[in-house]
Amino acid sequence: MTTIGLIGLGLIGGSLGLDLKAMQHHVIGVSRKPKTCDRALERGAVDRASTDLTQVAQADVIFVCTPIGLIQPTMEQLVPRLASHSIVTDVGSVKAPVVQAAEALWPNFVGGHPMAGTSESGIDAALTHLFVDRPYVITPTEKTPQAATRAVADLARSLQSRVYECSPEEHDQAVAWISHLPVMVSASLLAACDREDNLQVHELAKTLASSGFRDTSRVGGGNPELGRMMAQYNQAALLRSLQGYQDQLDQVRSLVQHSQWDELENLLRKNQGDRPGYL
Amino acid sequence: MTTIGLIGLGLIGGSLGLDLKAMQHHVIGVSRKPKTCDRALERGAVDRASTDLTQVAQADVIFVCTPIGLIQPTMEQLVPRLASHSIVTDVGSVKAPVVQAAEALWPNFVGGHPMAGTSESGIDAALTHLFVDRPYVITPTEKTPQAATRAVADLARSLQSRVYECSPEEHDQAVAWISHLPVMVSASLLAACDREDNLQVHELAKTLASSGFRDTSRVGGGNPELGRMMAQYNQAALLRSLQGYQDQLDQVRSLVQHSQWDELENLLRKNQGDRPGYL
Numbered sequence: 001m002t003t004i005g006l007i008g009l010g011l012i013g014g015s016l017g018l019d020l021k022a023m024q025h026h027v028i029g030v031s032r033k034p035k036t037c038d039r040a041l042e043r044g045a046v047d048r049a050s051t052d053l054t055q056v057a058q059a060d061v062i063f064v065c066t067p068i069g070l071i072q073p074t075m076e077q078l079v080p081r082l083a084s085h086s087i088v089t090d091v092g093s094v095k096a097p098v099v100q101a102a103e104a105l106w107p108n109f110v111g112g113h114p115m116a117g118t119s120e121s122g123i124d125a126a127l128t129h130l131f132v133d134r135p136y137v138i139t140p141t142e143k144t145p146q147a148a149t150r151a152v153a154d155l156a157r158s159l160q161s162r163v164y165e166c167s168p169e170e171h172d173q174a175v176a177w178i179s180h181l182p183v184m185v186s187a188s189l190l191a192a193c194d195r196e197d198n199l200q201v202h203e204l205a206k207t208l209a210s211s212g213f214r215d216t217s218r219v220g221g222g223n224p225e226l227g228r229m230m231a232q233y234n235q236a237a238l239l240r241s242l243q244g245y246q247d248q249l250d251q252v253r254s255l256v257q258h259s260q261w262d263e264l265e266n267l268l269r270k271n272q273g274d275r276p277g278y279l
Numbered sequence: 280m281t282t283i284g285l286i287g288l289g290l291i292g293g294s295l296g297l298d299l300k301a302m303q304h305h306v307i308g309v310s311r312k313p314k315t316c317d318r319a320l321e322r323g324a325v326d327r328a329s330t331d332l333t334q335v336a337q338a339d340v341i342f343v344c345t346p347i348g349l350i351q352p353t354m355e356q357l358v359p360r361l362a363s364h365s366i367v368t369d370v371g372s373v374k375a376p377v378v379q380a381a382e383a384l385w386p387n388f389v390g391g392h393p394m395a396g397t398s399e400s401g402i403d404a405a406l407t408h409l410f411v412d413r414p415y416v417i418t419p420t421e422k423t424p425q426a427a428t429r430a431v432a433d434l435a436r437s438l439q440s441r442v443y444e445c446s447p448e449e450h451d452q453a454v455a456w457i458s459h460l461p462v463m464v465s466a467s468l469l470a471a472c473d474r475e476d477n478l479q480v481h482e483l484a485k486t487l488a489s490s491g492f493r494d495t496s497r498v499g500g501g502n503p504e505l506g507r508m509m510a511q512y513n514q515a516a517l518l519r520s521l522q523g524y525q526d527q528l529d530q531v532r533s534l535v536q537h538s539q540w541d542e543l544e545n546l547l548r549k550n551q552g553d554r555p556g557y558l
Contacts (some may be wrong), residue, residue, distance in 0.1 A: 115489065137487070170480050173475075174483035178472065178487055179491055179492065182492055185495060187531060191527045192456075195527065196456060204443065204450070208457055208458075209457040209557040215498065216461040217557065223547075227543070228543050231543055232538070235538070239532070239535060239536060242528075242532045242535065249524075252463050256514060256517055261507050261510070264506070265506070267466065268503035268507065271470060271499055275500030278493070279488070
């Protein structure tokens with residue numbers, strides 16, 4: 001049995017609590033809102049809950065499950081109270097800036113990103129088995145103690161996640177390609193259609209749009225705060241992906257402009273073959 | 280009762296036949312393949328079927344349901360045999376080049392685009408009620424006789440389609456925005472990801488891709504011949520949409536580059552509000 005600390009009892013923190021408590025770990029939760037503490041206790045996501053951050057400071061492994069912008073300030077408050085053996089990890093969707101700041105504050109820190117979620121948020125959205133068969137990326141650096149990496153990886157595997165290890169920078173570039181770039185590509189599609197200045201064409205486009213447009217525009221019409229955060233915290237990797245995308249779009253546009261239909265069909269055929277590799 | 284001619288007995292031609300015959304119209308079908316004629320008869324999609332194009336030349340309304348590249352050659356063969364009262368329409372997904380060529384050959388021509396389909400093709404994929412609640416765009420020009428437009432619109436309404444009328448050029452620009460541009464945007468996303476030269480990042484991206492990437496890349500990984508045809512026949516409107524998209528993407532990239540997070544969030548918030556208008 002391990003004592004687990006959870007800071008932040010939303011969808012991810014609450015779901016971690018439900019599974020880890022069911023595995024007989026001793027789970028202590030912290031939330032800024034007393035009401036969230038009560039709900040976490042009622043739902044069986046924690047053994048104890050408190051609004052006082054110091055309550056988790058002696059835990060063996062502490063998961064920081066706050067929004068990404070609060071990870072560093074939370075660590076700053078927490079570090080002076082931590083037991084020397086405590087391992088701290090986080091669940092943020094961008095790793096390089098988080099890990100860099102956190103490991104400077106606490107050597108026993110391991111970055112993590114459980115890639116699970118639903119469109120809901122908050123303790124009432126927490127689910128058991130949320131992480132089963134989902135990727136859980138762990139991003140140790142050269143400075144990370146191996147025992148800390150192993151402890152977090154073992155917990156992630158106990159959740160039945162598929163565990164991957166890579167550097168924070170590799171993680172950030174990979175999620176830029178498959179998560180953050182698609183948001184910007186999709187958002188630009190919606191915004192471009194909406195700038196059509198022929199009103200009749202604009203109305204007709206809205207009327208005729210069907211499944212192809214619906215799918216391609218979905219992530220670009222999603223949560224604006226989340227889209228902003230992705231770009232803000234993963235700026236460098238996103239800009240690199242945007243540059244690669246831009247180059248590729250220029251090539252496609254040039255094929256259309258110069259009526260190079262065979263070349264366009266070849267590119268689309270290669271895509272058709274490559275896409276299953278991402279699914 | 281009207282005599283209906285169907286040239287091409289695939290998914291669209293066959294589905295038109297099933298519904299129009301059920302409404303007691305006399306339906307004559309033409310296919311280049313005797314086997315397709317047999318299947319159309321067996322399935323009850325036609326009253327008579329033949330490989331001889333002249334068999335439909337006396338019909339009241341003739342639907343040309345061939346692939347888009349065969350509409351003009353088919354019309355050229357058909358026109359010398361047509362009865363003077365015959366109305367000809369087509370079902371192609373691009374209208375301006377088709378209508379321009381067809382109305383020069385036959386004054387009683389009305390362009391049409393029933394926007395229904397499945398991922399299957401051929402007479403065996405034909406379905407009853409395929410057009411119910413789907414858009415059916417009719418694209419008369421200044422030269423089109425009003426009676427011809429009315430006759431095709433009445434038939435489309437009898438299929439329970441939602442009938443829209445606009446110019447061929449307006450149709451083509453609208454479908455460029457909501458159908459053809461998304462294919463190019465989505466194809467460029469897949470192709471760009473696949474050009475990542477850091478092999479570990481590339482492999483990780485493929486492993487971590489989930490629903491967001493799946494949806495945004497779907498139409499870009501679809502039928503390559505269809506994607507080529509869209510671009511080839513709707514080149515001018517697609518290039519205009521690609522230019523608008525390019526401008527919009529430049530703006531998004533500039534916001535990310537210059538850390539204009541509030542402006543980026545505002546753009547995403549506007550998208551979130553606008554998207555339901557397309558669904």
